[in-house]
Amino acid sequence: MWEQQVAFWVIAVAMxxxxxxxxxxxxxxxxxxxxxVVFAGSAAQYILLLAEFVAWVQVxxxxxxxxxxxxxxxxxxxxxxxxxxxKLDNSQRLASAVVAxxxxxxLAVFLIDAFGGTELRxxxxxxxxxxAASVGDSIFRQFVIxxxxxxxxxxxxxxGAVALxxxx
Amino acid sequence: MGTPYFDYHALAxxxxxxxxxxxxxxxxxxxxxxxxxxxxxxxxxGMLLALIPVFTLAADGxxxxxxxxxxxxxxxxxxxxxxxxxxxxxxxxxxxxxIDEGDYYRGEYYVLLLTSVLGMVVLASARDLITIFVAIxxxxxxxxxxxxxxxxxxxxNEAAIKYFIIGVLSSAVMLxxxxxxFGLSNSTLLSEIxxxxxxxxxxxxxxxxxxxxxxxxxxxxxxxFHFWAPDTYQGAxxxxxxxxxxxxxxxxxxxxxxxxxxxFFASPNSWQPVIWVLAAASIVVGNLAALRxxxxxxxLAYSSVxxxxxxxxPLAVSGDNDAARAGFQGVxxxxxxxxxxxxxxxxxxxxxxxxxxxTEIQSFSGLGRSNPAMAVVFTVFLFSLAGIPPFAGWFAKxxxxxxxxxxxxxxxxVLGVLAAVFSVVAFFYYGTVIRxxxxxxxxxxxxxxxPRVPGALVAAMAITTTVVVxxxxxxxxFAKIGxxxxxxx
Numbered sequence: 001m002w003e004q005q006v007a008f009w010v011i012a013v014a015m016x017x018x019x020x021x022x023x024x025x026x027x028x029x030x031x032x033x034x035x036x037v038v039f040a041g042s043a044a045q046y047i048l049l050l051a052e053f054v055a056w057v058q059v060x061x062x063x064x065x066x067x068x069x070x071x072x073x074x075x076x077x078x079x080x081x082x083x084x085x086x087k088l089d090n091s092q093r094l095a096s097a098v099v100a101x102x103x104x105x106x107l108a109v110f111l112i113d114a115f116g117g118t119e120l121r122x123x124x125x126x127x128x129x130x131x132a133a134s135v136g137d138s139i140f141r142q143f144v145i146x147x148x149x150x151x152x153x154x155x156x157x158x159x160g161a162v163a164l165x166x167x168x
Numbered sequence: 169m170g171t172p173y174f175d176y177h178a179l180a181x182x183x184x185x186x187x188x189x190x191x192x193x194x195x196x197x198x199x200x201x202x203x204x205x206x207x208x209x210x211x212x213x214g215m216l217l218a219l220i221p222v223f224t225l226a227a228d229g230x231x232x233x234x235x236x237x238x239x240x241x242x243x244x245x246x247x248x249x250x251x252x253x254x255x256x257x258x259x260x261x262x263x264x265x266x267i268d269e270g271d272y273y274r275g276e277y278y279v280l281l282l283t284s285v286l287g288m289v290v291l292a293s294a295r296d297l298i299t300i301f302v303a304i305x306x307x308x309x310x311x312x313x314x315x316x317x318x319x320x321x322x323x324x325n326e327a328a329i330k331y332f333i334i335g336v337l338s339s340a341v342m343l344x345x346x347x348x349x350f351g352l353s354n355s356t357l358l359s360e361i362x363x364x365x366x367x368x369x370x371x372x373x374x375x376x377x378x379x380x381x382x383x384x385x386x387x388x389x390x391x392x393f394h395f396w397a398p399d400t401y402q403g404a405x406x407x408x409x410x411x412x413x414x415x416x417x418x419x420x421x422x423x424x425x426x427x428x429x430x431x432f433f434a435s436p437n438s439w440q441p442v443i444w445v446l447a448a449a450s451i452v453v454g455n456l457a458a459l460r461x462x463x464x465x466x467x468l469a470y471s472s473v474x475x476x477x478x479x480x481x482p483l484a485v486s487g488d489n490d491a492a493r494a495g496f497q498g499v500x501x502x503x504x505x506x507x508x509x510x511x512x513x514x515x516x517x518x519x520x521x522x523x524x525x526x527t528e529i530q531s532f533s534g535l536g537r538s539n540p541a542m543a544v545v546f547t548v549f550l551f552s553l554a555g556i557p558p559f560a561g562w563f564a565k566x567x568x569x570x571x572x573x574x575x576x577x578x579x580x581x582v583l584g585v586l587a588a589v590f591s592v593v594a595f596f597y598y599g600t601v602i603r604x605x606x607x608x609x610x611x612x613x614x615x616x617x618x619p620r621v622p623g624a625l626v627a628a629m630a631i632t633t634t635v636v637v638x639x640x641x642x643x644x645x646f647a648k649i650g651x652x653x654x655x656x657x
Contacts, residue, residue: 106375111372114352114369114372115351140172141172142236143235143238143299144172145179145234145238145290145299146299146301148186149182149287149290149299149302149303149306150302152283152286153283153306155193155283156279156306156309156313157309157313159276160280160310160314161313162276163273163276163313163317164319
C-alpha cells in the first residue's frame with residue numbers, strides 16, 4: 001500500500017500549498033486558479049479512496065462549473081481584479097491565526113488519538129461501492145427526500161439570486 | 169432492492185408546500201398584474217392547505233416511519249410541522265402590506281418564504297444527519313436573500329451579507345462535526361448514532377458534538393454566537409425580522425432537540441456542559457445588552473437572544489433519564505409560546521413603524537392615547553415576554569423552572585437562579601416601552617405615515633393575542649400537546 005501513502009502525501013501537500021495560495025493571492029483570478037488545484041487534489045483523493053463517481057462529480061461540478069462561474073462573475077461585474085499588497089490584510093489577523101492554530105491543534109490531537117494507526121484495507125469488492133450505480137441507488141432510495149428538498153433549495157437560490165441581482 | 173416505501177399521506181404537507189411554491193412562481197410570471205394580488209393569497213392559503221394533512225395525520229395517530237428511520241412522522245413531528253405552518257401563515261399576514269407598499273418583488277418574496285417553511289416542515293420529521301442538514305439549509309438560504317430584500321438600503325445589504333457569511337460559516341462547522349460523527353458511528357441515522365455513542369472514541373465524539381452544537385448555536389443566535397443577530401434584525405425588512413427571530417430560530421432549536429434527544433443523549437457529559445454554557449451566557453448577555461438599546465428592533469433582537477437562553481435551560485438540565493421528559497417538553501412548550509408572543513410583538517412594531525416611520529423606542533410615546541387598542545395589544549405581548557401572568561409567557565417560564573426543579577442537580581439550580589434573576593432584569597427593558605406608551609406624551613417625529621392599521625396586521629395580532637391569552641389562562645390545553653409529542657419518544 002506504500003504507493004497510496006506516497007500519492008496521498010504528495011496530493012495533500014500540494015492541496016495545502018494551493019489553499020494557502022488562495023487566501024494569499026492579491027489577484028482574484030489567481031485565487032480562483034489556485035482553487036482549481038485544491039479541487040483537483042480532492043478529486044484525486046477521492047480516487048485514492050475508490051470513490052470514483054464522486055471524484056468525477058468533483059471535477060465536473062467544482063472545476064467545470066463553479067470555477068468557471070467565478071471567473072465569469074469576476075469578468076461580468078468588472079470588479080477590480082487586483083489589490084495592492086497588504087491592502088487585503090485584516091487588522092485582526094493575529095487573533096484569527098491564534099484561533100485557527102488552536103482549532104487545528106485540538107482537532108489534530110483528537111483525530112490522531114481516535115484514528116492514528118488505523119490502516120485502510122482496500123478490497124476489489126469496494127470498487128462497487130464508489131460506482132455511479134450504487135451512489136445513484138442510495139440517492140434515489142435512502143436519500144430521496146433530501147434529494148428532492150435540495151432541488152427546491154436550488155430553485156429558491158436561483159430565484160433569490162435573480163431577484164437580488166436584477167437591475168430595476 | 170425494490171422501490172422505497174413512500175407514504176404519500178405522511179409526505180402530503182411537504183408536497184402541498186412545494187406545489188404551492190411552484191404555483192406561486194408560475195402565477196407571478198404568467199399573470200403579471202393580477203399576480204401581484206394573487207400571490208400573497210396563494211401563499212397564505214397554501215400554508216393553511218398544508219395544515220389539513222397535518223390534522224388528518226394527527227387524527228390518525230399512527231407513527232409513520234420511512235427510509236429505515238430517516239424520515240419519521242410522529243406526534244413530535246406533527247406538533248412542530250403544524251406550528252411552523254401557522255407561523256408561516258402569520259408571516260404572510262405580516263408581510264402583506266409591507267411588501268405591497270414598498271418597491272419590492274412580491275412573487276419571489278412569497279416563493280422564498282414558502283420554501284423556507286417547507287424546509288422547516290421537513291426538519292420536523294428529519295431523523296438523520298443528511299436530511300437535517302439539507303432541511304436546515306433550505307430554511308436558512310431563502311432567509312439570507314429575504315434579509316437583503318430592501319436592495320437599495322445599505323443597512324439591508326449589510327444585514328444580508330453578515331447573515332450570509334455567518335450562516336455559511338456555521339453550516340461548515342456543523343457539517344464538519346456531522347462528518348466526524350458519521351466517521352465514528354458509521355451511520356447518519358440518529359437512532360444508530362445514539363446506540364453507538366462514539367464507540368471506542370468518546371473524546372473525538374465529544375469534539376464532534378461540540379462542533380455540531382456550535383453550528384446550531386449560530387442558527388439560534390445563542391451567545392457567544394449571536395453577533396450577527398442585532399445588525400441583521402435591524403437591517404432586514406421588518407416582516408423578515410419577525411420571521412427570522414421566530415421561525416428560523418425555532419428551526420435551529422428543533423434540530424438541536426432532535427439531535428440531542430435521539431443521537432447524543434447517551435453521552436450527556438459531552439453535550440450538557442456545552443448547552444449549559446450557551447444557556448447561561450445567552451441569558452446574561454442578552455438581557456444586559458437589551459437594557460441599553462434605544463431602538464425597539466435591537467431591543468427585541470437582544471431579548472430574543474435572552475429568550476433563546478431560557479429555551480435552552482430545560483435542555484441543559486435534561487441529561488439524565490428522569491429529567492429528560494420534562495426537559496424536552498419544556499423546550500417544546502417554550503418555543504411554541506415564544507413564537508406567538510414574539511410574532512405578535514413584531515406585528516405591533518410593524519404597525520407602529522407604518523404610523524411613525526421609525527423603530528426608535530421613543531416613537532411609541534403616547535400610543536396609549538392615539539391608538540389605545542394597539543397599545544393594549546403590545547402591552548399584552550410585552551407582559552407575556554416578561555413572563556407576567558395571566559399571559560402565556562408565565563407558563564413557558566413555569567415549565568422551564570419545573571424542568572430545573574425536576575433535575576435538581578447543583579448545575580441545574582445555579583442555572584435556575586440565573587434565569588430567575590435575569591427574568592427580573594427583563595422587566596426593566598420591557599417596562600420602558602410600556603411606560604413610553606402609556607405615560608409619555610407623543611413625540612413629534614416630523615414625517616409621519618398613515619395611522620390606520622391594515623387588516624392583515626390586525627388578523628396577525630388577533631391570532632397571536634388569542635394564543636397568548638388562551639394559553640395563559642388555560643395552559644392545560646397546551647401541556648397536552650407537549651405530553652402527546654413526547655409519548656412516542
